[in-house]
Amino acid sequence: MNRIISRFELLQSQRQKGLVIYIGAGDPNLGATLQLALGLEKAGADVVELGVPFSDPLADGVVNQLAAQRGLASGTTPPKLLEMVAELRRQSQVPLVLYIYFNLLHRVGLDVFIQEAAAAGVDGLLVLDLPPEESANYETLMEKAGLCPIYLIAPTTPDERIALIAPRARGFIYYVSREGVTGMQSSVSTTIPGMISRIQRYSSLPIAIGFGVSNPEQARQVAELGDAVVVGSAVVNRIAQHGSSPGLVDEVCHFVQTLSKAIKS
Amino acid sequence: MTGPALATAPEPATVPDAHGRFGPYGGRYVPETLMFPLQQLEEEYFRAQKDPEFQRELSYYLREFCGRPTPLYLAERLTKELGGARVYLKREDLLHTGAHKINNAIGQALLAKRMGKTRVIAETGAGQHGVATATVAAMFGFQCVIYMGAVDCERQALNVYRMKMLGAEVVPVHAGQKTLKEAVNEAMRDWVTNVRHTHYILGTAYGAHPYPVMVRNFHRVIGDEARRQILECEERLPDLLIACVGGGSNAIGLFYPFLGDASVKMLGVEAGGEGIIPERHAARFQGGSLGVLQGTRSYILQDAFGQIQSTHSVSAGLDYAAVGPEHAFLRDNGRVEYGYATDDQALAAFLRLARIEGIIPALESAHAVAAAIDIAPTMSKDSIIIVNLSGRGDKDVAQVVAKTGIQLPQ
Numbered sequence: 001m002n003r004i005i006s007r008f009e010l011l012q013s014q015r016q017k018g019l020v021i022y023i024g025a026g027d028p029n030l031g032a033t034l035q036l037a038l039g040l041e042k043a044g045a046d047v048v049e050l051g052v053p054f055s056d057p058l059a060d061g062v063v064n065q066l067a068a069q070r071g072l073a074s075g076t077t078p079p080k081l082l083e084m085v086a087e088l089r090r091q092s093q094v095p096l097v098l099y100i101y102f103n104l105l106h107r108v109g110l111d112v113f114i115q116e117a118a119a120a121g122v123d124g125l126l127v128l129d130l131p132p133e134e135s136a137n138y139e140t141l142m143e144k145a146g147l148c149p150i151y152l153i154a155p156t157t158p159d160e161r162i163a164l165i166a167p168r169a170r171g172f173i174y175y176v177s178r179e180g181v182t183g184m185q186s187s188v189s190t191t192i193p194g195m196i197s198r199i200q201r202y203s204s205l206p207i208a209i210g211f212g213v214s215n216p217e218q219a220r221q222v223a224e225l226g227d228a229v230v231v232g233s234a235v236v237n238r239i240a241q242h243g244s245s246p247g248l249v250d251e252v253c254h255f256v257q258t259l260s261k262a263i264k265s
Numbered sequence: 266m267t268g269p270a271l272a273t274a275p276e277p278a279t280v281p282d283a284h285g286r287f288g289p290y291g292g293r294y295v296p297e298t299l300m301f302p303l304q305q306l307e308e309e310y311f312r313a314q315k316d317p318e319f320q321r322e323l324s325y326y327l328r329e330f331c332g333r334p335t336p337l338y339l340a341e342r343l344t345k346e347l348g349g350a351r352v353y354l355k356r357e358d359l360l361h362t363g364a365h366k367i368n369n370a371i372g373q374a375l376l377a378k379r380m381g382k383t384r385v386i387a388e389t390g391a392g393q394h395g396v397a398t399a400t401v402a403a404m405f406g407f408q409c410v411i412y413m414g415a416v417d418c419e420r421q422a423l424n425v426y427r428m429k430m431l432g433a434e435v436v437p438v439h440a441g442q443k444t445l446k447e448a449v450n451e452a453m454r455d456w457v458t459n460v461r462h463t464h465y466i467l468g469t470a471y472g473a474h475p476y477p478v479m480v481r482n483f484h485r486v487i488g489d490e491a492r493r494q495i496l497e498c499e500e501r502l503p504d505l506l507i508a509c510v511g512g513g514s515n516a517i518g519l520f521y522p523f524l525g526d527a528s529v530k531m532l533g534v535e536a537g538g539e540g541i542i543p544e545r546h547a548a549r550f551q552g553g554s555l556g557v558l559q560g561t562r563s564y565i566l567q568d569a570f571g572q573i574q575s576t577h578s579v580s581a582g583l584d585y586a587a588v589g590p591e592h593a594f595l596r597d598n599g600r601v602e603y604g605y606a607t608d609d610q611a612l613a614a615f616l617r618l619a620r621i622e623g624i625i626p627a628l629e630s631a632h633a634v635a636a637a638i639d640i641a642p643t644m645s646k647d648s649i650i651i652v653n654l655s656g657r658g659d660k661d662v663a664q665v666v667a668k669t670g671i672q673l674p675q
Contacts, residue, residue, distance in 0.1 A: 055441065056441070056559070056573050058450040058454060059454075065440060069440075072572070078570055079570075103571040105571075107570060107571030108570075128296050129294045129295055131293065131294070131295065131300050133284065133300075134292050152296065152298075154296075154297045156297075156301045156302060156461075157297060157300070157301060165297075176297070
């Protein structure tokens with residue numbers, strides 16, 4: 001079974017909330033990404049999202065843009081990233097999602113990219129700028145390869161669109177809890193509960209809530225409202241601070257451990 | 266056929282389709298946050314387009330505020346020197362704010378007003394679209410933020426000052442190569458964040474549906490006028506239309522009303538920069554391939570993995586890695602040809618038009634003039650070319666002085 005699906009089934013059977021951690025692939029380099037992914041799993045991450053560096057990340061705030069720049073500067077390409085994933089799979093079964101811009105798939109062909117990602121051991125793709133209206137045979141190819149298409153729902157998404165998106169999603173639905181690009185927020189958005197119950201009317205998939213969580217207390221509050229919480233920029237910021245230090249993995253994983261404790265207790 | 270028989274232009278084929286697709290190009294590739302706002306914009310735009318009151322207001326402002334119609338001017342000395350086709354200039358440089366961009370900015374500002382938005386944002390390359398947006402924001406009382414690459418802020422400083430005087434906030438963008446593409450990314454980020462009260466006045470026939478069709482329709486007034494004017498003065502259609510193509514708004518505005526006129530050939534001129542060497546030009550049809558960037562599917566300059574390549578052009582307005590989807594469509598079906606002019610050819614055309622016609626063109630428009638200089642001599646004396654002089658060159662004076670070494674008298 002797909003690792004994302006089985007992880008959420010396990011979490012639900014244990015009545016536990018999930019923790020999804022986003023990092024930029026190749027930041028500061030792919031070797032570090034491999035070590036970070038292994039460390040994140042030990043620190044309690046249920047799903048690791050790898051941002052594939054793109055030259056024009058227009059849905060991302062400055063923290064993730066800089067991570068993408070560092071990823072490109074370290075020579076990270078999709079084929080090298082997939083080699084790293086294959087290497088990671090020899091040591092870990094942590095569920096993996098690639099967070100990616102559509103042109104990187106489009107360039108090599110959807111079928112080729114999806115097959116190679118599945119062969120390397122990727123479990124799901126979140127294609128930022130591929131709405132269901134443009135997805136053509138994307139879901140069919142994903143299904144065939146055993147990968148979960150992860151879809152975003154935003155505060156601006158009306159019921160008609162939730163109804164369009166929900167049946168196409170697999171694994172989990174990613175609710176973007178605030179309008180805007182990725183980045184940290186100081187207070188937890190108040191509109192979350194209403195949106196979550198609207199999404200639940202159309203889907204029984206787990207809902208992960210993201211974009212803006214910066215500390216353990218917020219992570220706990222947000223996780224309570226859904227099935228999982230996504231933490232990105234706060235982790236990426238720590239990678240940026242400690243990128244060249246030998247203590248990088250420890251620093252980042254210590255932070256993720258505090259998030260995990262807050263959520264799971 | 267002569268004048269009267271041609272007075273009503275045949276309507277061109279209906280592209281885009283309901284999904285904003287021009288054949289395999291176009292569409293709507295954006296993050297989910299923008300999908301519903303774009304659907305709302307699409308509905309509101311098509312409602313407005315059919316609303317006589319909206320059309321009346323639009324033509325009022327185009328006439329009384331912007332100065333339409335613009336002249337179609339026979340460039341006599343240029344024609345004589347080139348010794349071939351008669352060269353007409355569609356004088357969009359004479360519009361208020363100095364370029365065609367205001368046609369679209371006025372239209373979208375009226376839409377923003379209908380939608381109850383209080384804030385407008387825009388990207389700008391050469392600064393002409395930024396100035397047009399700042400102008401309509403001042404006129405209608407919108408808060409206004411313009412995103413502009415830091416390199417472009419420097420090379421088009423005059424326009425930065427103009428935008429500030431008009432009350433806009435100008436945000437220099439320092440990411441990537443610090444030009445138009447990065448300014449679009451930043452404007453989209455702003456829009457994603459503030460979409461409930463902000464309208465994004467995208468400045469070219471590019472981006473997610475409905476922008477390419479909407480921007481085209483706001484600019485088709487250029488071609489509608491030119492068609493009427495040439496029939497009035499020459500009693501026949503032109504043989505060739507020439508326009509520069511960055512995103513492609515001035516070109517599609519001129520071309521579109523003539524698409525049904527089979528005898529009229531069309532040439533889009535891209536920025537050849539320093540020649541067709543990767544990262545040294547912005548000619549998407551020369552070095553580009555099919556891709557998806559900033560909301561649409563079209564020809565883009567990219568590497569083997571799909572990362573967007575750097576571009577170069579002496580002209581900030583053409584210095585962009587992608588081309589409008591309708592141009593890709595028109596190129597495929599052979600209706601429009603696309604060529605390029607290099608930096609040097611554009612600079613030479615800039616100076617030549619200034620010296621023999623008394624018109625200082627924008628460096629963007631100078632690319633179209635350069636193509637006319639090449640082609641007119643190969644055509645017969647009874648043939649007719651219309652060049653879209655999309656903007657005036659005041660903004661480029663400092664840059665051209667630096668490049669050509671023109672000095673003040675001692």
